[in-house]
Amino acid sequence: MSDKDLIESGDMKIGWVRSHMPVLSIIRESFEREQPLKGHKIAMALHVEAKTAALVEALAIGGAEVAITGCNPLSTQDDVSAALNTRDNIKCYAKYDCCSDEYYEAIDKVLDMKPDITIDDGADLIFKLHTERTDLLPGILGGCEETTTGIHRLKAMEKDGALKMPVVAVNDAMTKFLFDNRYGTGQSAWDGIMRTTNLLVAGKTVVIGGYGWCGKGVAMRASGLGADVIVTEIDPIRALEARMDGHRVMSMAEAAKYGDIFVTTTGNVDILSKKHFEVMKDGAILANSGHFNVEINLEELTAMASSVRAVRKNIKEYNVAGKRINVLADGRLVNLAAGDGHPAEVMDMSFANQALCVKYIAENKLENGVHPVPHDLDMYVAELKLKSMGIEIDELEPHQTEYMEGWECGT
Ligand SMILES: NC(=O)c1ccc[n+]([C@@H]2O[C@H](COP(=O)([O-])OP(=O)(O)OC[C@H]3O[C@@H](n4cnc5c(N)ncnc54)[C@H](O)[C@@H]3O)[C@@H](O)[C@H]2O)c1
Ligand SMILES: N[C@@H](CCSC[C@H]1O[C@@H](n2cnc3c(=O)[nH]cnc32)[C@H](O)[C@@H]1O)C(=O)O
Numbered sequence: 001m002s003d004k005d006l007i008e009s010g011d012m013k014i015g016w017v018r019s020h021m022p023v024l025s026i027i028r029e030s031f032e033r034e035q036p037l038k039g040h041k042i043a044m045a046l047h048v049e050a051k052t053a054a055l056v057e058a059l060a061i062g063g064a065e066v067a068i069t070g071c072n073p074l075s076t077q078d079d080v081s082a083a084l085n086t087r088d089n090i091k092c093y094a095k096y097d098c099c100s101d102e103y104y105e106a107i108d109k110v111l112d113m114k115p116d117i118t119i120d121d122g123a124d125l126i127f128k129l130h131t132e133r134t135d136l137l138p139g140i141l142g143g144c145e146e147t148t149t150g151i152h153r154l155k156a157m158e159k160d161g162a163l164k165m166p167v168v169a170v171n172d173a174m175t176k177f178l179f180d181n182r183y184g185t186g187q188s189a190w191d192g193i194m195r196t197t198n199l200l201v202a203g204k205t206v207v208i209g210g211y212g213w214c215g216k217g218v219a220m221r222a223s224g225l226g227a228d229v230i231v232t233e234i235d236p237i238r239a240l241e242a243r244m245d246g247h248r249v250m251s252m253a254e255a256a257k258y259g260d261i262f263v264t265t266t267g268n269v270d271i272l273s274k275k276h277f278e279v280m281k282d283g284a285i286l287a288n289s290g291h292f293n294v295e296i297n298l299e300e301l302t303a304m305a306s307s308v309r310a311v312r313k314n315i316k317e318y319n320v321a322g323k324r325i326n327v328l329a330d331g332r333l334v335n336l337a338a339g340d341g342h343p344a345e346v347m348d349m350s351f352a353n354q355a356l357c358v359k360y361i362a363e364n365k366l367e368n369g370v371h372p373v374p375h376d377l378d379m380y381v382a383e384l385k386l387k388s389m390g391i392e393i394d395e396l397e398p399h400q401t402e403y404m405e406g407w408e409c410g411t
Contacts, residue, residue: 003082010083013050014057020344021054022388023352023381028054031062036359038063043115045107045125046146047075047336048094051347053084058355060089067113069106070094071121072292074329074337104128111136117361118143119354122292123150130157130164142166142361144354148181148212149267149291154370166366168357170350173373175381177213180350184342185335186217189263189289190225192339196314196328197285202226207259209252210266211238214289218263219247230255232271252276261285263334264295273297277304282323287334296331314338352381 001009018025031037042064046052052068060066066089070076076094084092091113093106107124111133118125118140126143129136145151148171157163171177194201206227208219215231215238222229223246231242232252243249256262256276260283264271267290277300288295302308305318311326314337318325329337341347356377386393396404403409 006079006082007086010079010081013077013080014053014083017050017344018054021051021348021351023348023384024054024058024355026384027352027355028058028061031058031355035063037362040064040117040362041113041115042066042117042119042358043110043113043125044068044119045071045110046119046121047071047341048081048092049075049077049341050080051341051344051351053080055351055354056084056090057087059358060087065089065113067091067110068094069110070103071124072332072336073098073103074332075341114139116141117358119146119358120144120150121146123153126154126165126167130162137164140165142168142366144168144170144357146350146354147171148177151370152267158370163370164368166361166368166371168361168371168373170353170357170373173353173378175349175378175385176353180342180346181213182217184217184346185214185265185289186221188335188339188342189218189287190221192334193261193287193328196338204260205230205258207232207255207262209262209264209271209295210290211242212265214265218265218289219245230258256280259284262287264288265290266295267291269294270297271295274300274304277301277320277325280323280325283326285326285328287328288331289334293331296327298327298331301325301327349381349385352384353377356381
């Protein structure tokens with residue numbers, strides 16, 4: 001594609017999602033009027049695709065200078081990256097399928113702007129700031145973190161006394177994880193798997209590793225598509241939830257024998273490894289929708305395989321003792337590396353939280369450590385979303401408040 005065609009294609013994608021992100025649009029309009037980010041420099045490492053571009057535009061329109069790169073070597077859409085580079089006060093360094101060196105070089109380039117605010121998805125920028133770029137830490141007002149695993153990583157740093165900046169845990173806003181992780185991953189993981197394989201889900205046995213917010217969504221949609229769902233867990237409560245939601249629950253050692261399609265959503269390593277590959281059926285399909293490329297142990301699978309070949313775009317077939325094991329998108333997030341990521345209406349709420357939290361960091365002096373998203377911001381996003389959907393809800397009447405708060409008439 002020529003540069004002109006790339007930019008045109010990126011602009012079209014951004015225009016489409018912008019018109020389906022009403023909450024972010026309202027925030028963008030207020031940012032344009034009030035310029036709350038004037039003079040701020042924002043460094044970002046997020047999936048560079050159209051919804052992220054809509055967030056980047058809102059921040060730049062709010063007065064900020066923005067530099068962005070990817071947070072996953074396979075999720076960047078080069079047309080969106082090209083379109084972003086035509087905008088004032090925005091520089092994008094992300095490139096699809098970059099090698100590891102290029103990936104980390106781009107993170108350095110973003111940090112070269114000397115940001116005062118960061119936005120991460122997986123804590124790559126913050127990790128770099130605390131290792132090779134510590135000279136920049138005194139200039140940092142704070143950062144935002146988009147995802148569950150990033151927050152685990154930051155809380156571990158905080159516990160060790162290693163976290164030297166404030167970070168807002170955007171993932172933990174209710175208007176983020178209850179919708180993005182559950183309904184977003186629930187839909188987009190299946191979108192990625194179905195468009196990549198062009199196979200039927202109905203009648204298949206689907207094994208979901210992990211029954212957290214992502215796992216619940218992926219399992220719920222698999223059931224809806226007609227699959228027989230098996231869940232694996234390490235947490236007894238979540239295992240019980242899965243069972244009572246109607247799924248079978250067992251160990252992965254057992255489930256590995258039955259699965260036609262496996263989807264990992266744990267944020268943990270080695271959910272699928274040698275002992276599982278050994279007992280899998282011929283033709284099993286493996287996808288990850290959790291974290292980086294660590295949930296499926298591809299090193300072990302490669303070592304076991306007599307041959308590996310590409311059988312379709314984003315599908316590699318490993319021949320293991322005469323059985324074919326198919327891995328989607330090199331074990332990276334199937335919804336982003338083999339699809340377009342979450343639906344726009346879901347990212348609308350996630351990125352509304354990001355925009356409001358960036359403003360919150362710009363306007364408040366926060367202590368070093370991991371901070372929750374302020375409850376009123378979370379509620380504001382929910383209210384705007386409901387309004388954009390044309391939904392009205394009831395309000396407590398004074399006597400109902402009195403009843404709920406009193407103890408005299410409780411029986
Ligand atoms: N694909 C996406 O777009 C997307 C969206 C949101 C979050 N994520 C990522 O997905 C992962 C899960 O996020 P979440 O919000 O669902 O987290 P969560 O903490 O709610 O759920 C993770 C679940 O995995 C379980 N688990 C951990 N180790 C396990 C093991 N060895 N076997 C079986 N289960 C195990 C945990 O008990 C937990 O119930 C994180 O890495 C997060 O960053 C991806
Ligand atoms: N960067 C790591 C960490 C997981 S990304 C998971 C996050 O991606 C976010 N996400 C999912 N879909 C999209 C999208 O379409 N655009 C931007 N971000 C997305 C979502 O909010 C979730 O918390 C990795 O690539 O493996």
